[in-house]
Amino acid sequence: MIDLYFAPTPNGMKIKLFLEESGIEYKIIPIDLKKGDQFKPEYLAISPNNKIPAIVDHQPSGGMEKLHVFESGAILLYLSNKIGRFMPTGFREREEALQWLFWQVGGLGPMAGQLFYFSTYADQKVPYAIDCFDKEVTRLLGVLDKHLADREFISSEYSIADMACYPWMVSYTSMGKSLDNFPHLKRWADAIGRRPAVKRAYE
Ligand SMILES: N[C@@H](CCC(=O)N[C@@H](CS)C(=O)NCC(=O)O)C(=O)O
Structure with a gap:
């Protein structure tokens, strides 16, 4: 299960696209940017740059503890590596x-x-x-x-x-x-x- 900290902006949509394409189970946790949810300490603990998107992977590979990832490019790479899809192999x-x-x-x-x-x-x-x-x-x-x-x-x-x-x-x-x-x-x-x-x- 992936928690996606999300607002409907292009950066947020990139990750939603990936999750929909992949079929990975996910839950959206809305972040209201106008209200300033991105500055709350509990969100900063996940995404220290106070921006969406961020994810929490509750089942990272190798049985590790849950993992936080911020920055949309890093999240896309992380998810692609996790399931071995959406990245050419050549x-x-x-x-x-x-x-x-x-x-x-x-x-x-x-x-x-x-x-x-x-x-x-x-x-x-x-x-x-x-x-x-x-x-x-x-x-x-x-x-x-x-x-x-x-x-x-x-x-x-x-x-x-x-x-x-x-x-x-x-x-x-x-x-x-x-x-x-x-x-x-x-x-x-x-x-x-x-x-x-x-x-x-x-x-
Ligand atoms: N480099 C970041 C950019 C993320 C970004 O700019 N997010 C915007 C929404 S699209 C945001 O959260 N802004 C809130 C703020 O700056 O307070 C990424 O690719 O994830």
């Missing part, structure tokens, strides 16, 4: 999936998060900030679009790299933006959106 293919996983957590996620914050959440609209993050997100989407031009998935099969990136497409379009200028990205995102587990995760 050396090059695995490296490819890892590169794009790190590209997402280090690039697309923070930049799209800032774009979402400045264009949607922030009380004060700062055109310079919106423009700056918009340009960088557009550049990053172009990079992934180009990569997807000759392949179905980010690596050789559907993997945690796809699961890490997909929720940011949902977030991007929820801002009223279109993927029409990124045809390969759009084809890939549409295909992932049709997966039954993805539909369940977003229900």
